[in-house]
Amino acid sequence: MKIAIAGAGKLGLKIAESLLVGNHSVTIIDKNEDITQKLNSHMDILTVAANAKQISILEELNIDTYDYFLAATDRDEKNIVIASFAKKLGCPKVIARVRDPEHMNQLDFIKETMGIDYIVNPDLAITVEIYKYLVEKYTLSNGIFSSGKVSLLEFPVKKMPHIIGTAMRDMGNVLPSMLVVGISRNGKVIIPHGSTTIQQGDGLYIIGERQPIQKLASKVHEKGKYTNLQKVMIIGGGKTGLYLAKKLSDFGISVKIIERDKARCHYLSTHLDDVMILHGDATDINLLEEENLNDMDAVVTATGFDEENLLLALTAKQHNVEDVIAKVSRESYVGLIEKMGIDMALNPLNITSASILRFIQGSKRVLSSQLIQGQAEIMEIIAAKQMALIGIPIKNLRLPDGVIIAAIHRGMQVIIPSGETKIQENDKVIILCLLSELPDLEKLLSNHKIGFLNRR
Structure with missing residues (x-):
């Protein structure tokens, strides 16, 4: 399979690395010649030092002989145009990364008019995952496969302390018709093997037929816990905060956003109904306490700074918030999350690349x-x-x-x-x-x- 990528940023490189492992042919187009030269010396790819928006460049590449084209430059409009050009020149499938919320209400029009097959939005992709975690966590609508016949359940091992020390090979006797497919341990998800034993502090991911999973869920989760999800605080009013606030608010949840930039607060207030927008610095503990942090059912930290997100998430946990989610860009920070007691960390690059590879x-x-x-x-x-x-x-x-x-x-x-x-x-x-x-x-x-x- 042949794939061309416009833009040698983090996303373009991650997709290229993933595809190379699958023995695919990858071409990267970027106007920065220094970058393309470095890529040539480190990766088995074809590089073109040029502006992908030039039709002549795409024609010289014979873009119609490629199976996929990904536009992942740093500008939405450029990505839309480049992907459209590639499509018009005969590439069967084209993908564009688009971030601007202003485009989100007209995606269908953009795709149809410009001929783009798939549009990926990193902030919206993160929002969907956070929403699933919060709203569907204990409802079993999360993790339903095979038309409802198979379900996935997550719970902390402290809910079943008697299985601590049990090896995977013996779990069939404890959980018949089910399988432990993943363990969250010390901030990392691991795939268990027969000799793997369950340890204190583990989080378990169990898959099985829907009926046994439902019975297990009734034992390990408080009945109806998340039907009572009512109050969520979002720290950071960027794109992720905007998308998430709208989805949660539309679901009937009371949402409060804390944002330090006054102009951004005004923007949020004109784009969100029934959401409380607070202008302030969330690193001020007094502000968080005044806004009843400890009464929140969940807190999402989504500022533009990883360290701040982790600090604020830890603060929320120390105030006994049940579910705390942090947005982090550095993969090295993800492993710290569970050690800090934070429930979930989401990396935009991982989620976006997984979405593209899935397509x-x-x-x-x-x-x-x-x-x-x-x-x-x-x-x-x-x-x-x-x-x-x-x-x-x-x-x-x-x-x-x-x-x-x-x-x-x-x-x-x-x-x-x-x-x-x-x-x-x-x-x-x-x-x-x-x-x-x-x-x-x-x-x-x-x-x-x-x-x-x-x-x-």
Whole structure:
């Protein structure tokens, strides 16, 4: 598969690195010649030092011979125009990154008029994940797969302390018809193996048939807890704060935004109904206490500074806020989150790149997916005849540590797989994959039986 990327920023490079692992052909176009020269010496890609908005450049590349084109420069309008040019010149699928909230109400018009197949908005993507976590966390509408037959449940092990010390190989006796597919430990999501034991402080991700999961949920969660989600404080009135406030407010939740920039407060007040906008510095503890921080059901820290987001999230936890979510741009900070007692950290780059890769993998028929703590993705695919995973016992697939086959829906039957289980054509397969392993997952879903079978 051939992919061209306009813009050698963080997103463009992350997508390129992921696609290279899948043995795809990647071309990066960027007008900064210094950057393209450095890329040539470090990556096996074709680089073009030019402005991708020049039609002649796209024509010289024979853009019509590419399968995908991603416009990921630093300007929305430029991305829209470049993607449109690539489409008009014959590229089958084009993607544009668009951030400006002013464009969000006219996305369908932009896509139809400009011929863009997929528009990704990093702030909106984060908003969707936060919304899922807060509003759907305990309702079981979060994590439903296979038309409602399979569900995913998350809960802290302190809700079932008697299973601490239990090895995964023995969990089938404790949780029949269910499988522990992920463990949140010390700020990281890990994929358990047979010898992995449950430890104090772990968060568990369990998958299984809907009925057993519902019974388990009734034991580990307070009944109706999140039907009472009423008050959310958002610290930071940027794009993420704006999108999230609107979604939560539309759901009937009382939302309060604290923003230090007066002009931005005015903008928010003209674009949000039924949302309280406060002009102030949230690092002032007195202000937070005056605004009844400890009465909030949830707090989201979404300023433009990672350190500030972490500090404010920690402050919220110290004031006994039940759920606290922090937006962080540096991946190195994500591992600190659980150690600090913060419930969730979301990285815009990870979420955006996962969204784009998911679209590119559309040919693999990805039916649905959701992120876990911004570190892993659980997805449902239809197994096609040519995929590398067909007809081979799971134990022989030699999956990387960051990938687990969680469940199989075959006809009317839901299968919690063992090592001997073989995936058949047209099975609905639910896979949990660390975001770092998405490129390897591309091999697993590839049209030829390589990669995993040869791993040592």
